[in-house]
Amino acid sequence: MVYICCFSLTVFAQTQFVVSGKVIGADKEPIIGATIQDKANKIGVISDINGNFSIKASSRNATLHVSYIGMKSTEVKVEGKSTLTIVLEENTVKIDEVVVTALGIKREAKALGYAVSSVNNETLTAGNEQNVMSAISGKVAGVDISSTTAGPSGSTRVIIRGNSQLSGSNQPLYVIDGMPVDNTELEGAGKWGGYDYGDVLSSLNPDDIENISILKGPSASALYGSRASNGVVLITTKSAGKKKGIGVEFSSNLSIVKLLSNFDDYQRVYGQGRDGRPPMSPETASNTSQVSWGGKLDPSLEANIYNGELRNYGNVNNNILSFFRTGITTTNAVAFNKTNDNTSFRVSISDMRNWDIVPESDLNRTSVSFKGSAKMTKRLTVEAQGTYSYETVKNRPALSDSPSNIGNALIGIAPNFDQKWLAANYKDEAGRYNDWNGDKYRINPYWVINEMSNKSKRDRLMGQGRVYYSFMDCLQASFKAGLDSYTFRFTDFTPMYTPGFVDGLMKEMTNNVMQYNFEMMLRFQKRFKDFDVSAFAGGNVMRYEYESMIQTGQSQVIPDLQDITNYSSIETEHALVRKAVRSLFGQVSLGYKELIYIDATFRNDVSSTLSASNRSYFYPSVSGSLIFSNLFEHKDWLTFGKLRGSWAKVGGDTSPYQLQLEYGLKAYTNKGTSLGYIASGSVPNANLKPTSTYSFEVGLDVRFFDNRLGLDLTYYQQTTKDQILSLPLSQATGYKRAVINAGEIANKGIEASLSFVPVKTKNFTWDASVNFAKNYNEVVKLHDEVKDFELASARWANASIYASEGQPYGVIVGKKLKRTEKGDVIFENGLPTFDDKVSVLGNGNYDFTLGFRNAFTYKNLSMSVLFDMKFGADIYSMSAMQSHVNGTSKETLEGRQEWYRSEQKRQSAGVPAGNWIATGGYVGKGVMAIKNDDGEMMYVPNNVCVDPAKYWQALQTTSPEPFIYDNSFVKLREISLSYTCPKKWFVHTPIESITLSAYGRNLLLIYSNVDNIDPESSYNNGNGQGFEYGSLPSRRTFGFGINVKF
Template sequence: MYDKSREPVIGATVQEKNKPTSGTMTNIEGGFTINVSSPNAILVISYVGMDLLEIPLEGRSTIEAIMSENNIHLEEVVVTALGIKKQAKALGYAVAEVKGDDITGGRDGNAITALSGRMAGVDISTGSGGPSGSTRVLIRGNSQLSGSNLPLYVVDGVPMDNTQLGSADNNGGYDMGDGLSSINPGDIESISVLKGASASALYGSRASNGVVLITTKSGKGHSGLGIDFSTNVNAVMISKNFDDYQRVYGQGTNGQPPVLESSARTSTQSAWGAKLDPNSSYYIFNGQQRPYGNINDNIMSFFRTGVTFTNSLAISSSTDKNDFRISVSDMRNNDIVPSSDMYRTTFMLKGGANIGSKLKVEGRANYTREGVNNRPALSDSPNNIGNSIIGIAPNFDQKWLADGYKDAQGRYNSWNANIYRLNPYWVINEMSNKSNKDRLMGHVQGSYDILPFLTAQVKVGTDYNKFHFTNYAAKYTDGILPGRFEETLTEIHETNYEGMLRFNKRFNDILDVSAFVGGNIMKYEYESYYMKGEDQIMMDVKDIMNYSLSYPPQHTLLRKQVNSVYGAVNLGYKDFAYLDFTFRNDISSSLNKDNRSYTYPSVSGSLLFSELVDLKPYGLSFGKVRASWAKVGGDTDPYKLNLLYNLLPYTIGGKPAGQIASETVPNVNLLPTSTYSYEFGFDVRFFQDRIALDFNYYNQSTKDQIMNLPISSSSGYSNAMINAGEITNKGIEVSLNVVPVRSKDFEWTSNINFAKNTNKVKELHPEVNIYELAQARWAGASIVAIAGQSYGSIVGKKLARNEAGAVIFDSEGLPTFEDNVSILGSGTYDFTLGFNNTFRYKSFSLGVLLDMKFGADIYSMSALQSYRNGTSTYTLEGRDQWNASEQARMAANKTSKEWLDMGNVKGYVGKGVVLQPDGTWAENTVAVNPQTYWARIADNSPEPFIYDASYIKLRELTFSYDLPSKLLAKTPLKAVSITAYGRNLWIIHSKLDNIDPESNYNNGNGQGLEYGSLPTRRTFGLGVNVKF
């Protein structure tokens, strides 16, 4: 099969007429083989964007045909709300869709992460949690002050729970991952993103942040038995080194190296010593003497090259009556951190059957088993390896920490006199955490054709997740001397029961009417147990029973139910005008009886003006305008309306003691939040779709925010739950698809997607002008929402300045600071840009994906520590002068005060002014110890450590080769593809030294905080796919 340019049509569906399930597909050369029932059979050949062909064989065994281009948009079908497939031309709102082959090209283990840079208005990011961490997906900006801003995920029409079971905050923690990793990317047929309220309104209160629809592969369209096997291996390497650290001064303080073992211990993470001299030696923490010279790669040598192996097998088949697909995938990963590894095994079975001419049944079952050893600790966790090693002096080799991290009795040997910065070799050898996840998802669905235009459908879907986590610190761990063992068991179970009646009829080839009504019952249950033991009895036994001090288990049980009814009417007039109406009513158990019922309507329409006016002579092959309006919203978590109580681990007078379980005053009159949204856009395509431009404008407002209002602690509470506040998001989304070159052997396709979102917190509460979203660990910074500003402002104390903007210094030559906090930046991006190119030459294909984000800021506490520790190159200024001045002072036998009074102090002179007695300003000329200067800054202000988090990344690079079919003609193989690939290969542009600008330590609402991040990972891999 060829197109009009004699290019092979790859992937066209070939079927025998009246036998639609016994078909095949054309290969990379446009060829195909099919068994037919008769020499005179008729073949039906279809391909998206091409006219349908019917070819009588007339006894021929070989045929050749040319397929003519049609308007791709007239045939394109996308998955919309409730799993309903619609023609793209009929939609009055924006839907973005990516096919499964595009997702698996870069062999990313997480299907959602693979979408980075591919969709306008969909911001995807990962934190610093590594391969077992979670993914943050933000659609059209932040709209919620409390709770989640993440979208709803739906797999084959069944909602999936994506709860993140643990994350880091300013004091530390672990990223426990999320539910997205439970889906094997190789099982995905397509991913559709419903970005606007009109697109997602049918999902009600759960869809206020958008919906991600995942459709899995089935066995339909496969003639006979098909086998698909793929194997991939990739190396995981460090993408950004700490190569901007200074290599001039070594360990010590105040210009002096450590002279005793004790002083070496207190200064291991201080590079304020003398100039490096490899001919001299000094004591280190364990009493050994080492050369006092620079050691290249003294930090990064701790990490190893990780490796990931992934193997997948799928078997599929279909007949006239049924189809099935069964798959298994196994992933094994060793991370860059020694002792950190994970595995993930997934199984999927999906099938369907036609029982008679009217009844159809189908079902799917997914099971995932995941195990993770030693997730990286994040933020200010004492066992955060990043915090420990990135602060060491340039003359100190991290390898030395492996020698003597514990004494002969197994006790911790302190290396830095800091219980919050543990020896990384103690961490990987004497501390551990382990998690196991079992997840079962699936559904059963039946549909019955009551009449040719009327169908009844029922579906039951379930999602069960069991997560077991243990966290172990051996006896004698610094700061936890008795040892500690923590154990958490969490089970989440959600079941959806759904019924629907669907109508679809065309009247006189003029009016298309499709409609449906349905109902849903969602039942949700969350249950967890937390246990902790201290004072370990037997060394190395990791069991809660091995601790003499154990605490009573903490039990949490949450239940919620939402009953819903919904419906829609879709009208189409002469295939060029479309109008849709939808409604949904939710009744939520988490609100009181007067407020628990609420309705969400939407209306949308589209007009194909290219069907009204012939614009083809002007190059326009398709033109469409669309518009929509909708209202959606959200409820709250269970048990927020009344006081909760729990039991304490002791009794009073022989009776159990209890307490109020929350510091928040409940509000029995809570209302659901409401989001009002409208959007309009257009889709125009030129020169037979060689150029396609899609534009969308949206404006949405989220009101009646459910938030915690701070109140006086004298009340016995710290805050009260209320409805207040409004957040708006408005912006544009642009997607441009171009085929610059198309010839017989070569084709270049290009996609540019752009999105700009303007966010504003219009109001909070009359008594609240600032609402805290997250706290930083150091210098008093936090992420907040401020009335009148954009969501996610980074605030903290600025350096004090005069009217001319000069920094104000005190009489001792040290900077001063403002009394109140100010806005220092924003943790949310202004706009995003993706640039995706594919070059195909015969059997070769090259893919290049650039991912770009601009306008956000990040507070890097790793940078702050590098200034405090003296490892930053910016701390070199003034050191030579200070050290020479100190040597002269000591030679003159003068005290520091005497030397200062004599005016002989040299060192760092801060750029700014000093207030004079007469009220004028004079330039600061007082020299100070650079160590003192930067300690003063780091203790009081985050301002110097706020960085532009904009970046340009080479997100993905793939190069593949498909073996010619003639080489496989005499083998059982149908296709063989070999792919070399890379992910996160190059940070082309970034203004943040040493740290990846995406290194937020969690994926919550308070974006813009980085602390102690591990190096970013890049992958290089090779994959082979074989089809039988």
């Protein structure tokens, strides 16, 4: 018996053969986490932090299968060797593409049961766009990116798969290297005017970014909790890389900024004045600088202008264009990196300077970043990184309905009125404002840029530290601590004598934001024969603090002294907001034979903004994928095929201080004692419960012919319920609004990405891709007593943006033109009639979007071309409305000469206007009601001639319908060309590579339905999209760059 046992042990020892070794890449750097599996007994291990492994093979002749995400799998025969060095090559076919997912974890894309889109640095920086998110416009399906016309100092609005929040932000959570950052936008422009103050993304240097991953649905973003209910944008910054030694990289770019178009396609027949006559005195000239109902333009004539001078009455070419200057943007950056066996770090410094197309408007931004890691022991790794940016902006342009909005002043100038005349006469000898148009809501643009001023400073510090400890090859613990802090200071100066502010005004605003994140996580990863198992669990604590101080000074004491203490009346507003969220989260992932993958996640948040009974809320998600291409043995035509599906629930909290009344102190006192008051205008609700979002998603990912053709399809449904809203109340209650849980919004849609390689030879490759997205949105339910929720309004134009039950989110509403059952407009006395109640007139959201990108590579020369297309949205252009009222629109020419002739006949005949039937004029297209011979009402074509000026002016404050346009457009968004010099040029030099580039961005507006504005012009970046007023011309950029690596 003893003999038999010894014999058995001997045989077992002979069959169990221990193999040790190291897994490295083509660059000879170790690969951490590679899977090594014996094909016979299915025993598998994972390489450690140095790439080392040890496995008990089934025999001396065993075959090992070695794989790692993003690398080509390989099989190695042991052949009796006890030590192996295994080299893995990069997978150029990208079946095993690696993407960054929630919590910064890198995973194979094929294992995911939900859609994730990625943009690499090369694609991101092709057009040298300085705003990170604007740079990916048109490059990702299902992501709608827009911005105001504020230029490089402005913010970006990013909406993933439609709007889902009635109040608060619909924008995603931004996560930089695994840590959430604050991207809260200050209250910007609206119906009372204002500015675009920019956002966190404007302080990031695109050259420092390695990759952007976009988690589109709740299934992808659920692990980030309630902050991620609108999706997540994961930004991964560059690190030192694996190459040992010291590296230096320098890049420099120079961009020339022009207007996208002149935007001056107006009538050039009639000039300044009224009733067909030019201004005959300085008084009438002062009130008609922006009124073009005068006489016919004639360069041989002269007419009065606002200061009493006589000026030529001919047409002025390029009148709007000549106000703006050629903008210039320079960017310079240098990066240093060093890597050795145990440490690596990267330091970068960048400087960006912009002189905008708006005169006297400039921006300077400097940023410094550091990222490093150190292997303290075999099992302990420490990482740290930080970014500091300092930005100054001089004279952000005013937007929307601001009296100082330059666009509002320029769009109405009469075609004979040279805007350059305003430059020399905007103030008198005493420094007082010269009135040029009799309108305090449209200030002389030269007074705005030379006398009024604003300036801002933004300091931002983002940093984090991470510690990783490996208990064993398959078990790792990590701890992260992150800080996001910034201070924003803004000063707005309005001098004495400014219309509407004759005594002067000054506003100083300081905002401080601090956000801390602390996170611990334990992660397990191991292969058991045919099964890949990974799991992690952890916790997060987030603390957020926002403090605001606003001082407003009125009645300036000493002229020209810009100091808040130089005002006789100073009001101070102070706000302090604090919030905390504590969370537990976890995920379990299973994979079987690289065929089936299943993920299940959970998260539980405890929010300080909800009551004790509701502040803890739990939400799960589940997703899976089937790699059906692995079911077929002979599939030369099918490179890869995957079906995926997911379901998720995500909770959401609210802003602080909604549960109880807020109290404050008045600025004045009674007998030395400050008086208190109820600061909140809303009825609080101590029983608020979390918002819930439910999502379902299915998708198909197929690739053919060695990745020459690929298609990714996604269908999704998403419903957000129990939204936390502030609904209007009767003021008889003593409050303006009440905070309640109400509202349900549904989104559903499809996304498609098609990639193909039409041509691929030894030296030439043509890559093409098309992305398509269509989202259908509906406000399913608001409240039993409230059917409409206002998102935005135009204060004098009788138009609003609503969320209305049964309608898409963000419809444009206003009084509609009265029509017959056949749709004909009903006229009365030659003017259109209007409904008494408001109706839906349009929808500010796009039906579908398209992006089409082509990339060509010939040897060392590369070129890419991007077209960006959006269709189906509507826009109420108040600029167009104003041009009709002022008489500059080409449409106002119809009937004008006929009306003037009719008036001449009337005056010659001595007939009062009320007794005269016009013989010519504007005849509106529609019908009018008359009585037939039987006394019954009937409709006949309208034939009443009216003064065109009165016709268009009648529409100014009654119905926006005639000025709502289809806002579809097609743009040539980007072209880039780059050449990398051959390496042989730099033999025996420290230079590693030199790349020269030329680029253009926002180059051409190919198709649009709205005259004289960029279709992407927007009132603001808030939830109420669909308004435009006084938009500045959009910017077109051309530039050149150089990148040198040592």
